[in-house]
Amino acid sequence: MVCGGLRGDELARMAGAAPDPRTVPFRGHYHELVPERRHLVRGLVYPVPDPRYPFLGVHLTRHVHGEVMAGPNAVLATAREGYRGRDLVPRELAETLAWPGFWRLARRHWTMGAREVLVSSSRAVFARQARRLVPEISAADLRPAESGVRAQALGRDGGLLDDFRVDTHGRVVCVRNAPSPAATSALAIAEFLADRHVPVR
Ligand SMILES: Cc1cc2nc3c(=O)[nH]c(=O)nc-3n(C[C@H](O)[C@H](O)[C@H](O)COP(=O)(O)OP(=O)(O)OC[C@H]3O[C@@H](n4cnc5c(N)ncnc54)[C@H](O)[C@@H]3O)c2cc1C
Structure with missing residues (x-):
């Protein structure tokens, strides 16, 4: 699971995900x-x-x-x-x-x-x-x-993403955008990611 904030795209790319966004x-x-x-x-x-x-x-x-x-x-x-x-x-x-x-x-x-x-x-x-x-x-x-x-x-099209964006690349889940109120709702988001996005072995 990659939740890198300001480094989110760099880490996602290292995991093999697309450079966009x-x-x-x-x-x-x-x-x-x-x-x-x-x-x-x-x-x-x-x-x-x-x-x-x-x-x-x-x-x-x-x-x-x-x-x-x-x-x-x-x-x-x-x-x-x-x-x-x-x-x-x-x-x-x-x-x-x-x-x-x-x-x-x-x-x-x-x-x-x-x-x-x-x-x-x-x-x-x-x-x-x-x-x-x-x-x-x-x-x-x-x-x-x-x-x-x-x-x-x-x-790449110049659009600012204003909603959550989670990409799954192979077995790696990458949070690509987690805007406010992601801090306030961090626990609920963690539950959502754990339930829906963690790939099954
Ligand atoms: C000015 C401002 C005000 C805000 N106000 C609110 C608010 O009132 N309420 C609210 O809910 N949200 C608010 N937010 C938004 C909230 O802070 C973010 O939505 C939330 O922090 C995103 O969580 P995240 O886990 O995706 O990223 P982050 O919280 O940024 O966490 C990413 C973590 O990954 C770490 N990291 C990065 N690269 C690496 C690496 N290579 N190896 C290891 N660790 C790494 C970073 O150090 C960081 O700890 C505000 C944001 C800003 C900028």
Whole structure:
């Protein structure tokens, strides 16, 4: 069973599976609400998803200890484990750029891509995204927090896979795409994989 997250496609290929889809890393930045403004968000505040994209966009999450996170946006990461903007692995970036699906995606969604880069580079723009959900939030209420990297399966045709994808290659089961809420539902997914996908000897 191969469940490699950001390395899912590499490991699947090593097991003999097809190169399509490619796993492309997208970094998502978070900002945290300063403590004195946490009262603005008492639960989870999510936007209505845009069915054209698998990325939900900036939303607000109150954690169990009271911290409130705003984010994530989504920008192409220049390394698979590219958690910081300066993380660069030339070979991995070159592989992403060599994937035909990347350019098809870029042609289709370059305006969204440019907007996401802008959201990353400016706290004021980030705050504007958060304000769509809670109008009282200003840039001064936010401070930078951690980032996450999403393993996004991208087809050769430029399509972003927004659902689970499991391939079986011989006796090897490869999880090729496990989008959110795969963490929340990890145990149920494990049961599903064990019941339906483990090849019988
Ligand atoms: C910013 C962000 C926010 C998210 N929020 C949520 C949320 O609120 N709720 C939710 O349910 N999901 C959320 N997700 C999605 C969730 O994290 C993923 O769907 C889930 O982690 C996918 O599980 P996975 O097992 O496929 O991959 P991963 O969790 O990435 O696990 C893959 C593992 O394989 C390991 N690995 C890779 N290569 C090798 C190798 N060669 N040898 C050995 N080990 C290897 C990695 O180190 C890693 O531990 C979020 C994701 C991101 C990026």
